[in-house]
Amino acid sequence: MSCRIAAHHSPAPTAFVDExxxxxxxxxxxAFEDNVSPADDDLDAFLNDVERLRDPTHVRSHAVADWIEWLEGAGFTVETASVASKRIAFGEWVANVDASAERRERIAAAFEAAPPGAAERFEFAREGGRIESFANLKLLVKATR
Structure with a gap:
């Protein structure tokens, strides 16, 4: 069974794992892949806020430790778990959800107001003072029941 970049849309991740x-x-x-948030509360809040601003169907990117705990709690043996960093082009990222110009500006402003450490953790790249790209974190898990 596989789940690829979808679980962050679930309002009940433990129910998903149990099912x-x-x-x-x-x-x-x-085989599981999903966006994950850093363990730092401020960076977690920033990531989830910009994701919801971009895509209202986004519920929450969870921390790696949460996913491991939920999987093991449901009787899975986590064989491998790794986090990959994926570079995201800002313009394409917002265009994928057909964001209005006003919403694009709000998302860009959220990046400019990011908390300390966000630019480093998410590897912001700027051109002409505007966000051009950033790195998103993906959890890759192979777990056996």
Missing amino acids: VARVLEPGGTL
Whole structure:
């Protein structure tokens, strides 16, 4: 079974994990990829705020430790878990959800008002004083039931 870049839209991630555990046969494998947030509360809040501003269907990117705890709590053995950094072009990122010019400006302003450490953690790249790209964090998990 696989879940790719969707779980952050779920209002009940533990229910999602429990349902996967219920339907996956013993010995079955879950391949999981999703956006994750840093453990730092301010950076977590920043990331989730800009994601919701961009895409109102975004519920929450959770920390890696949360996903591992939920999977193990549902009886999975986490065989591998790694975090990858993916560079995101700002213009394409907001265009993918057909954001209005006003909303694009609000998102760009949120990047400019980011908390200390955000520019480094998310690897902001600017051109002409405007955000051009940033790095998003992806959790990749292989877990067996």
